[in-house]
Amino acid sequence: MRLYCIDIIRGISSLAIVLLHSSITFWLAVFPDILYQPIESVSQFLIYITTLTCNYGWIGVRILIVLSGFCVYLGIAARKPERIPIFPFMKKRIxxxxxxxxxxxxxAMLFTILFYRADLTFQNILGHLIFWYHNFYPVLKEPAEFSSVFWFMSLIAQLYLVFTLLYPFIRKHGLGAVCLATLTFSIVWHVFYIYTTAQLNWEWYACITPRHFVLANIGEWLVGAYLAECWHNKQHEQLRTKLKLSLPLTLIISIAIFLSVIIFKQYNDLRFEYRDSFNLPLTAATFLLMLYMITLEGRTMQRKQAANLPHKPRNPLTKIIIFVSDRSYSLYLIHVTVIAFMGQVGIRLFNLKIEDAPGSFLWLLTIIAGIIIAFIATEFLYRFVELPSHQWVRKLSRPPASPTTTETQKIKT
Known part of the structure; x- marks a missing residue:
C-alpha cells in the first residue's frame, strides 16, 4: 500500500530545492538584505521566514538521499533475497x-554551448554520461557542470552500486549494524576533512570531499533503508519505544534539529564546503521526521481498514504536493536549466544585469516565468519520457509468462 507521507516529504523537499535555485534573483529581487534587517512587524517576520526557507532549500537534498534508501529498500525488504546480482540491479535502476x-x-549541454560558450572536453562529456563526472577533475576544482543538479545524480547512481556491494554484509550482520558502521565512517571522514583543510590547508580532490564521496554518504542512504525494514516488519512503533520517544516528542526533536542547523548556519560565517558538516544532524532530523510520519500514517491505515474505508488523501493541498512528488525526478533535473534559460532571456531581451537583481521587478517577473515554464517542461518530460521509461523497465523486469496447457501440449506433440 502506498505511503503518502513519503510522497509529501519528497514533494516538499523538491519544491524547497526549486526555490533555492531561484532564490538568488527571486526573493532577493523583492526583499533585498531582508535576512540582515531587524524584524519590526509580523509581515516582515513572515517574509524573513519565507526567504530563509528558500536559502536553505539545500536541506532537501539530504532528505532526498534518505528517502532514496527508504524507497529502494522497501521492495527488497519484502523479497529478502539472499544476494543482489550487481548487473541486473544496476541495469534496472539506471x-x-x-x-x-x-x-x-x-x-543543458546545448544551453551551455549557446549562452556560456563553454569548451566541451571529452572528459566532461564522458563523466556526465556515466554518472562519474567529478572524478575526472583535479584538486578543489569543480567540473564544468551543465547543470548544478547533475552531481547529485552521480552520487545516487554510485550509492546504488555501493549498496549492492554491501548487501552480503547486511545479510550477515544485519542492516542496523552496517548502517551504524557506515555512519561512523562518515563522521570520521567529515572530521578528518575539516581538520586537514582548516588546520593543514590540504587540497582535496573533488571526488573525495564529503559532499561527493559516495562512502561518506552511504550511511545516510542506509538510514532510509533501515526505516523501510522497520516499516515492512511492523517494528516502527517498537523502534520509537526503544528510543523512549512519544509521537509528539519525535516530531518536536526533528523540527528542533532542522531549526538548529538553520540558525547556526545563518549566524556563523562558515565556508561553503563546511556546510557538509550538517549532513549527519540533518540525517538524524530526517530519520525522526520519517519515523513520526510513517507511524502516524500506519495508525491512520489501521483505523481506515477497521472502518472499511479507502486509504486516499482528501486534502487538496496534500493532493497537490503528491502530484509534485510524482514528478519530482523530472522537476529536479529540468528546473535549473529552464530558470537559467529564462535568466538569459531577461539579460538579452531586457538588458537585465545580475548585480541589479535586488529590488528589480523585471527580475522578479523573469524568474516567476522561469518557475512556471519549469513546471510545464516537467509535465512534458514526465508524461513523454519518465513514465514510458518506467513502464518499459517494468516489462523488462517482468518474469516470462509460463506456457499455457495448450501450448505445452503443442510443444510435446
Whole structure:
C-alpha cells in the first residue's frame, strides 16, 4: 500500500530545492538584505521566514538521499533475497534514471554551448554520461557542470552500486549494524576533512570531499533503508519505544534539529564546503521526521481498514504536493536549466544585469516565468519520457509468462 507521507516529504523537499535555485534573483529581487534587517512587524517576520526557507532549500537534498534508501529498500525488504546480482540491479535502476537524465543533459549541454560558450572536453562529456563526472577533475576544482543538479545524480547512481556491494554484509550482520558502521565512517571522514583543510590547508580532490564521496554518504542512504525494514516488519512503533520517544516528542526533536542547523548556519560565517558538516544532524532530523510520519500514517491505515474505508488523501493541498512528488525526478533535473534559460532571456531581451537583481521587478517577473515554464517542461518530460521509461523497465523486469496447457501440449506433440 502506498505511503503518502513519503510522497509529501519528497514533494516538499523538491519544491524547497526549486526555490533555492531561484532564490538568488527571486526573493532577493523583492526583499533585498531582508535576512540582515531587524524584524519590526509580523509581515516582515513572515517574509524573513519565507526567504530563509528558500536559502536553505539545500536541506532537501539530504532528505532526498534518505528517502532514496527508504524507497529502494522497501521492495527488497519484502523479497529478502539472499544476494543482489550487481548487473541486473544496476541495469534496472539506471534504465529508470537514464532516459529522463539523458534528455535533460542534452538540453543543458546545448544551453551551455549557446549562452556560456563553454569548451566541451571529452572528459566532461564522458563523466556526465556515466554518472562519474567529478572524478575526472583535479584538486578543489569543480567540473564544468551543465547543470548544478547533475552531481547529485552521480552520487545516487554510485550509492546504488555501493549498496549492492554491501548487501552480503547486511545479510550477515544485519542492516542496523552496517548502517551504524557506515555512519561512523562518515563522521570520521567529515572530521578528518575539516581538520586537514582548516588546520593543514590540504587540497582535496573533488571526488573525495564529503559532499561527493559516495562512502561518506552511504550511511545516510542506509538510514532510509533501515526505516523501510522497520516499516515492512511492523517494528516502527517498537523502534520509537526503544528510543523512549512519544509521537509528539519525535516530531518536536526533528523540527528542533532542522531549526538548529538553520540558525547556526545563518549566524556563523562558515565556508561553503563546511556546510557538509550538517549532513549527519540533518540525517538524524530526517530519520525522526520519517519515523513520526510513517507511524502516524500506519495508525491512520489501521483505523481506515477497521472502518472499511479507502486509504486516499482528501486534502487538496496534500493532493497537490503528491502530484509534485510524482514528478519530482523530472522537476529536479529540468528546473535549473529552464530558470537559467529564462535568466538569459531577461539579460538579452531586457538588458537585465545580475548585480541589479535586488529590488528589480523585471527580475522578479523573469524568474516567476522561469518557475512556471519549469513546471510545464516537467509535465512534458514526465508524461513523454519518465513514465514510458518506467513502464518499459517494468516489462523488462517482468518474469516470462509460463506456457499455457495448450501450448505445452503443442510443444510435446
Amino acid at each position: 534504465l529508470r534514471l537514464y532516459p529522463t537524465y539523458f534528455c535533460v543533459l542534452l538540453c
